Amino acid sequence: MRRNYEGLPAKNFTISSLTLKGLCVMRRLVVGITGASGVVYGTRMVEALLASGHEVHLVVSEPAVVVATHELGWDFQAGVVETCRREIAGGDTGTLRVYENHEIWAPPASGSFPVGGMVVIPCSMSTLSGIAHGSSNNLIERAADVMLKEKRLLVLVPRETPLNVIHLRNMLSLAEMGVSIVPAMPGFYHQPRTVDDMVSFVVGKVMDILALENRLFKRYEGGA
Numbered sequence: 629m630r631r632n633y634e635g636l637p638a639k640n641f642t643i644s645s646l647t648l649k650g651l652c653v654m655r656r657l658v659v660g661i662t663g664a665s666g667v668v669y670g671t672r673m674v675e676a677l678l679a680s681g682h683e684v685h686l687v688v689s690e691p692a693v694v695v696a697t698h699e700l701g702w703d704f705q706a707g708v709v710e711t712c713r714r715e716i717a718g719g720d721t722g723t724l725r726v727y728e729n730h731e732i733w734a735p736p737a738s739g740s741f742p743v744g745g746m747v748v749i750p751c752s753m754s755t756l757s758g759i760a761h762g763s764s765n766n767l768i769e770r771a772a773d774v775m776l777k778e779k780r781l782l783v784l785v786p787r788e789t790p791l792n793v794i795h796l797r798n799m800l801s802l803a804e805m806g807v808s809i810v811p812a813m814p815g816f817y818h819q820p821r822t823v824d825d826m827v828s829f830v831v832g833k834v835m836d837i838l839a840l841e842n843r844l845f846k847r848y849e850g851g852a
């Protein structure tokens with residue numbers, strides 16, 4: 629064995645197949661889109677992750693379909709999976725897998741399915757509560773439960789206003805468990821001109837938490 633000057637095993641800088649496997653796992657993420665207002669945050673998130681070379685396992689709740697129809701004018705006649713594949717990333721969906729929330733048998737439901745982390749965006753108060761209480765009643769809640777038990781990265785982007793004490797308590801208990809709570813609260817210091825700019829700001833903040841380089845918003849550089 630090679631040793632360094634302290635007599636400790638020398639660091640191996642060659643990329644082993646295990647390291648490569650680890651890198652691939654980090655490149656695989658789960659995204660949940662729930663029925664909170666702002667489904668566009670979720671679709672932009674998936675697009676940003678696909679554009680940065682990730683394999684995305686997207687889970688869409690039934691209420692999210694209702695909200696997407698209302699807010700984005702999506703026509704789900706072709707089915708949830710087909711519609712999401714068509715509408716997201718302009719059909720360039722080579723590394724996108726889409727599941728409905730009742731598909732509790734899907735890979736993200738298992739801790740033995742290696743993933744780098746999970747983002748629920750937008751996250752309804754209902755799903756937030758389910759995750760906080762370990763309900764695992766559907767695929768999004770179960771996948772989030774897996775993140776918690778496997779000590780993996782979990783980011784929730786709640787959208788509701790005003791917040792009641794139950795919402796706030798649930799968010800606190802999740803934060804205490806190490807979950808990142810990134811409310812859909814766009815800033816204004818980057819001087820957004822369009823709704824798109826405001827959406828990109830929130831998605832950019834999530835990308836920052838995932839430690840993914842992005843230029844989704846203009847960063848503050850000081851000034852009066």
Ligand SMILES: Cc1cc2nc3c(=O)[nH]c(=O)nc-3n(C[C@H](O)[C@H](O)[C@H](O)COP(=O)(O)O)c2cc1C
Pocket residue numbers: 661662663664665689690691692694695698751752753754755756787788789
């Ligand atoms: C148009 C529309 C907008 C909604 N917006 C929100 C919202 O911003 N936040 C929220 O917590 N629930 C919102 N809801 C209610 C959720 O859809 C509802 O609680 C649902 O049960 C959430 O289920 P899910 O978490 O499985 O998607 C909205 C519902 C509709 C129809």
